[in-house]
Amino acid sequence: MSTVDKMLIKGIRSFDPENKHVITFLKPLTLIVGPNGAGKTTIIECLKVACTGELPPNARSGHSFIHDPKVAGETETKGQIKLRFKTAAAKDVVCIRSFQLTQKASKMEYKAIESVLQTINPHTGEKVCLSYRCADMDREIPALMGVSKAILENVIFVHQDEANWPLQDPSTLKKKFDDIFSATRYTKALEVIKKLHKDQAQEIKTYKLKLENLQTLKDAAYKLRESIGQDQEKTEILKVQSQELESNLQNLDAKIHHTEVTLKDMRKLQDQITIKTAERSTLFREQQRQYAALAEENEDTDEELQEWKTKFDEKIASLESNICKLEREMNDMETKGSFLKQNINEYIREISRLQTEAEAHASLKNERDSNIQKMYTRHNLGPLPNAPFGDDVALNLTNRLKSRLVGLDKDLQDKKAEKDSVEALVQPVETADRLFQEIQSWQKQVDDLEYKLDFRGQGVRTMEEHLAEAVGPLSREKEKLQGEHNELKGQLEREYEEQKKQLDDFKQEVDTLVRIASKIREKIKAEVEELTREIESLEERILKIGGFSSFEAELAKLLQERERLLSELNRFRGTMSVYQNNISKNKIDLKQVQYKDIDKRYFDQLIQLKTTEMANKDLDRYYNALDKALMRFHTMKMEEINKIIRELWQQTYRGQDIDYISIHSDSEGAGTRSYSYKVVMQTGDAELEMRGRCSAGQKVLASLIIRLALAETFCLHCGILALDEPTTNLDGPNAESLAAALLRIMEDRKGQENFQLIVITHDERFAQLIGQRQHAERYYRVAKDDHQHSIIEAQEIFD
Numbered sequence: 001m002s003t004v005d006k007m008l009i010k011g012i013r014s015f016d017p018e019n020k021h022v023i024t025f026l027k028p029l030t031l032i033v034g035p036n037g038a039g040k041t042t043i044i045e046c047l048k049v050a051c052t053g054e055l056p057p058n059a060r061s062g063h064s065f066i067h068d069p070k071v072a073g074e075t076e077t078k079g080q081i082k083l084r085f086k087t088a089a090a091k092d093v094v095c096i097r098s099f100q101l102t103q104k105a106s107k108m109e110y111k112a113i114e115s116v117l118q119t120i121n122p123h124t125g126e127k128v129c130l131s132y133r134c135a136d137m138d139r140e141i142p143a144l145m146g147v148s149k150a151i152l153e154n155v156i157f158v159h160q161d162e163a164n165w166p167l168q169d170p171s172t173l174k175k176k177f178d179d180i181f182s183a184t185r186y187t188k189a190l191e192v193i194k195k196l197h198k199d200q201a202q203e204i205k206t207y208k209l210k211l212e213n214l215q216t217l218k219d220a221a222y223k224l225r226e227s228i229g230q231d232q233e234k235t236e237i238l239k240v241q242s243q244e245l246e247s248n249l250q251n252l253d254a255k256i257h258h259t260e261v262t263l264k265d266m267r268k269l270q271d272q273i274t275i276k277t278a279e280r281s282t283l284f285r286e287q288q289r290q291y292a293a294l295a296e297e298n299e300d301t302d303e304e305l306q307e308w309k310t311k312f313d314e315k316i317a318s319l320e321s322n323i324c325k326l327e328r329e330m331n332d333m334e335t336k337g338s339f340l341k342q343n344i345n346e347y348i349r350e351i352s353r354l355q356t357e358a359e360a361h362a363s364l365k366n367e368r369d370s371n372i373q374k375m376y377t378r379h380n381l382g383p384l385p386n387a388p389f390g391d392d393v394a395l396n397l398t399n400r401l402k403s404r405l406v407g408l409d410k411d412l413q414d415k416k417a418e419k420d421s422v423e424a425l426v427q428p429v430e431t432a433d434r435l436f437q438e439i440q441s442w443q444k445q446v447d448d449l450e451y452k453l454d455f456r457g458q459g460v461r462t463m464e465e466h467l468a469e470a471v472g473p474l475s476r477e478k479e480k481l482q483g484e485h486n487e488l489k490g491q492l493e494r495e496y497e498e499q500k501k502q503l504d505d506f507k508q509e510v511d512t513l514v515r516i517a518s519k520i521r522e523k524i525k526a527e528v529e530e531l532t533r534e535i536e537s538l539e540e541r542i543l544k545i546g547g548f549s550s551f552e553a554e555l556a557k558l559l560q561e562r563e564r565l566l567s568e569l570n571r572f573r574g575t576m577s578v579y580q581n582n583i584s585k586n587k588i589d590l591k592q593v594q595y596k597d598i599d600k601r602y603f604d605q606l607i608q609l610k611t612t613e614m615a616n617k618d619l620d621r622y623y624n625a626l627d628k629a630l631m632r633f634h635t636m637k638m639e640e641i642n643k644i645i646r647e648l649w650q651q652t653y654r655g656q657d658i659d660y661i662s663i664h665s666d667s668e669g670a671g672t673r674s675y676s677y678k679v680v681m682q683t684g685d686a687e688l689e690m691r692g693r694c695s696a697g698q699k700v701l702a703s704l705i706i707r708l709a710l711a712e713t714f715c716l717h718c719g720i721l722a723l724d725e726p727t728t729n730l731d732g733p734n735a736e737s738l739a740a741a742l743l744r745i746m747e748d749r750k751g752q753e754n755f756q757l758i759v760i761t762h763d764e765r766f767a768q769l770i771g772q773r774q775h776a777e778r779y780y781r782v783a784k785d786d787h788q789h790s791i792i793e794a795q796e797i798f799d
């Protein structure tokens with residue numbers, strides 16, 4: 001709770017500008033006593049000026065408030081008020097206000113030269129000075145003291161001249177009450193709110209119109225965007241469909257390509273079939289030709305050849321049996337020949353022996369000769385010379401015998417010629433047999449001769465020689481015949497071999513031909529079969545593929561489908577281009593200035609509208625709330641004030657005519673929050689307005705009581721109340737009762753530490769009544785010194 005502690009006064013009214021006068025305010029009572037004109041009121045004025053900046057009434061804009069330079073004998077005087085007070089927060093603050101009054105040539109010039117608030121740093125104890133403009137300081141100090149300026153002016157520090165304001169004219173009363181209730185401010189606030197509400201309502205209308213306009217644009221933009229979106233969506237769908245179509249088309253193209261390739265392949269296959277068929281035909285023809293060629297080479301047909309082969313085989317078999325037979329015979333002959341040869345060898349050995357013997361039996365030569373003769377004779381070989389024959393003769397004779405053998409050989413040759421015929425293969429054998437028989441007969445003859453030689457020639461050398469000469473040609477003939485036999489045999493064998501070889505060659509040839517024919521047949525057959533298989537496979541493949549017609553039909557179908565897809569694709573593309581055009585057009589439209597940031601603008605406008613609407617609604621609500629609160633506050637406070645006034649009046653007023661007084665506040669008109677006030681007194685049953693009816697003393701008392709009640713009601717944070725000459729116009733009893741009331745108030749506020757009553761009075765009696773020791777240790781006496789300067793002196797409270 002705020003209180004005033006100390007005040008320094010210098011150069012204000014009658015206070016000396018050169019000297020400082022300090023008054024310390026006591027609690028709960030500061031009693032200032034002094035005669036008229038001593039300067040007591042100046043102290044209240046200084047308090048009021050220091051706290052509110054409000055100069056006293058009739059201060060002529062401050063000229064008369066400052067110590068007059070003329071009085072001081074100066075051209076300029078400076079005044080200063082320095083007030084130390086405790087704020088509502090119990091902080092010590094010093095308020096310094098300095099003024100200057102200068103005597104100019106024609107007029108005085110008043111100037112407030114300094115407004116300073118000093119605070120003390122609680123930690124360091126240093127003073128902190130803050131300079132203010134006067135207006136700011138005038139607002140700052142009431143705020144620090146926790147009470148309004150109006151309360152300070154009209155309740156706490158009321159000037160003596162204005163002390164009876166509650167009973168002044170209604171307008172003053174209303175003004176004071178409105179100030180006290182801050183009604184004007186609140187009314188102004190309400191009016192401002194109302195105006196703001198109205199302005200905002202107007203703004204809301206404008207915003208609504210703008211919003212409607214923006215809504216239209218937004219809708220149009222939305223439609224455009226929606227249209228773009230739909231078109232884009234449709235375009236996307238069409239794109240997807242187009243892609244599907246393109247994909248289908250590609251697949252179709254692939255299928256068409258595949259079908260065409262297949263058809264091409266099929267055509268190739270067909271061509272291959274044709275070629276293979278032609279090849280097969282050619283092979284057939286070739287086979288025919290080769291068969292024909294074979295037929296030409298061997299006119300016989302296979303069957304004929306086979307028949308011929310069979311016959312030939314039979315013939316070969318027969319020949320082989322003959323050959324076997326001949327071989328057997330030859331073997332027999334060989335056996336016989338070897339036997340003979342053995343015999344011959346034995347004979348030759350015997351002959352050799354005989355020849356050795358013949359040397360001894362040369363005579364036998366003659367016999368030989370004779371024998372030759374005999375043989376010649378016997379065989380009619382011609383005439384012979386006379387014996388003994390010489391060797392030449394014997395040789396000739398032997399040659400003649402050789403010739404005879406040559407003839408025989410010729411015969412054998414003929415026989416051989418006969419043998420040349422294959423068909424008469426037996427004949428050579430027979431001839432051979434015959435010749436063999438002949439050889440045998442000749443051999444017999446030789447044997448006989450040899451025997452005879454052996455028999456007759458033993459010991460006869462000549463005979464042996466002749467015999468040897470005769471046997472030599474025969475042996476040579478024999479050997480020749482043997483050679484011929486062997487030759488014939490070899491020839492037969494060669495012939496047989498040749499025949500056999502021929503047969504084998506023929507067989508081989510036949511076999512070769514058969515093999516070739518078989519091979520040709522097999523090869524051609526294989527090739528034909530291969531070709532047939534290939535043709536069948538190709539035909540099968542063609543069939544498997546489905547045949548030309550199905551593929552051609554499929555191709556035609558696919559081409560038709562392709563045409564359909566292409567036309568559909570073109571249709572899609574056309575539609576897409578229409579959508580694209582629409583999108584482009586709509587996008588261009590959307591780029592128009594009117595659509596720029598339309599959503600944001602709409603949104604901002606909507607927010608502005610909604611916030612304004614909400615603010616306006618809030619304002620309305622606030623207006624009503626404030627209005628109601630003010631009304632309620634006013635009613636509540638007025639009730640409280642009236643209650644206190646009534647109590648105080650009843651306690652204070654000693655007259656019997658007025659039971660109590662009260663303040664009536666009437667609303668000046670329906671719906672307005674403006675009140676008119678009047679102070680009424682209850683006299684019996686009558687309630688009368690006091691103004692113009694009460695006495696001066698009643699007026700003073702009523703005013704004091706109203707101020708006390710107002711202080712009680714509004715000064716919750718400020719415990720100060722200054723009363724300047726409260727007993728003015730009061731008679732003794734009333735002054736006493738006022739003193740008693742004040743004492744009672746002080747008594748009631750005993751527990752309230754910061755209650756501070758400042759009472760200024762020239763009434764010593766009154767001063768004595770309230771100036772009791774229990775409320776103050778001393779009081780102040782204000783007087784004037786010799787220089788007519790006011791001085792403040794502290795005095796002991798008297799009992």
Ligand SMILES: Nc1ncnc2c1ncn2[C@@H]1O[C@H](COP(=O)(O)OP(=O)(O)OP(=O)(O)O)[C@@H](O)[C@H]1O
Nearest residue numbers: 013014035036037038039040041042064066067068
């Ligand atoms: N501008 C001024 N210069 C010098 N003196 C002044 C000036 N204005 C007023 N005075 C004197 O100051 C005194 C004012 O005193 P103030 O009104 O404080 O007296 P007071 O003690 O309250 O008297 P009262 O009891 O009659 O009310 C008067 O004597 C007056 O002549």
